[in-house]
Amino acid sequence: MKRICAALLVFCLMSAPAPGEEIDLFSTPAPGEEIDLFSTPAPEGTDATCPMEPLPELSVAPLLEAPPIALNCASALLLEPESGQILFEMNADVPRPVASVTKVMTILLTLEAIEQGRIDVNQTLTISERAAGMGGSQVLLDVGETQSVDVLLKSMIVGSANDACVALAELMYGSEALCVDRMNEKAAELGMENTQFENCTGLPSPNQHTTARDAARMTMAMLRHELYFNYSSIWLDEVDHGDGRVTQLTNTNKLIRLYDGCDGGKTGSTNEAGYCIAATARRGDMRLIAVVLGADSGAERFDIAGEMFDYGFANYRLYPVARRGTKVRGTLPVKGGRPDGVRLVLDGDLTLLVSKGQEQQVQLVPELPEQLDAPVSTGQLIGCVRVELEGRVLARLPVIAASASEIKGIGGNFRKLLQRWTLA
Secondary structure (H helix, E strand, O other), X not given: OOEEEOOOOOOOOOOOOOEOEEEOOOOOOOOOOOOOHHHOOOOOOOOOOOOOOOOOOOOOOOOOOOOOOOOXXXXXXXXXXXXXXXXXXXXXXXXXXXXHHHHHHHHHHHHHHHHOOOOOOOOEEEOXXXXXXXXXXXXXXXXXXXXXXXXXXXXXXXXXXXXXXXXXXXXXXXXXXXXXXXXXXXXXXXXXXXXXXXXXXXXXXXXOEEOHHHHHHHHHHHHOOHHHHHHHOOOEEEEEOOOOOEEEEEOOOOHHHHOOOEEEEEEEEEOOOEEEEEEEEEEOOEEEEEEEEXXXXXXXXXXXXXXXXXXXXXXXXXXXXXOXXXXXXXXXXXXXXXXXXXXXXXXXXXXXXXXXXXXXHEEXXXXXXXXXXXXXXXXXXXXXXXXXXXXXXXXXXXXXXOOOEEEOOHHHHHHHHHHHHHHO
């Protein structure tokens, strides 16, 4: 479903019209309310092209000009990932080291490789000397040890294990260096304009950096993979090395336990990066992503992210405005047609990220002709509906014919015979 965002809207405590229900296009209807569709003249110059406005992966501008809460960190950003709408941001385009938040990209590439069938979660691999020798956070893999992709992915997501991260990079691409090349290619594909990767772990490297905005972009991409959530909410687990050794895993993302609704994210910390996190939480049908970079302590980054989530969930909700197949009340006249009118339906879904308290300001404005010329085919694009707030166009939804109308008289019958002859 396409989700379009707008500032200063409100969530309506009712469901969107289900297919089969009818809506009015000239006011914001209450569910079940029906008003005559064709009582308002169509705007001049209406045609049936109904251009769909492109939805950016991340919004060009945040809803709020400045953060509404104090952010004691270097950079931060809060967004709703289904729409890509940023609620607020601070220094979101300033390049910084982000430590193990870098692993979001390695996790994303691993999830893609599994989805594409290039590797399998049950596949086993032998740990190389390079992977086993990684410093920083580890799951303490030994050279020559055999582990499954499942265990290594869990170790990377839950325990931020550098050795597991490099082992997976070598499995997918043959070497960490080739994996890094793919990480940078993927960053370009995602529009991460201020990011440069030099390793797959986030260990300090002179020219490795990203931004809060770019970290949000790759986190959005990672969260599209349902397999991720099989691991991200694990709090405690262990890794059996097969030689009598067992390593305990504790999730580095403390918000899993501290914040209601948090079910994923990636932490990172080094002297250069400070304390960082890209976290996600879901309440009801709305998910948020909070990025905090360069906090002074681990506890403070969690506190800041929690406050960001609190603000988002307290002030915004998702409002389903329309569903594909919703009937428009009334019929549109068809000149020279049989029947002499056709029913219309919406051919798109729309959900708004809304600010509580002002839903009556959202208007549905038709761009429909006063009548059509026969013939009209089922599914034919007729026009569209503009979704507006205070004169600003938020989205356009196509309107199509739900039924057909043929040309009346002998010509219509001849046309039908000709079509049958052509198909014979």
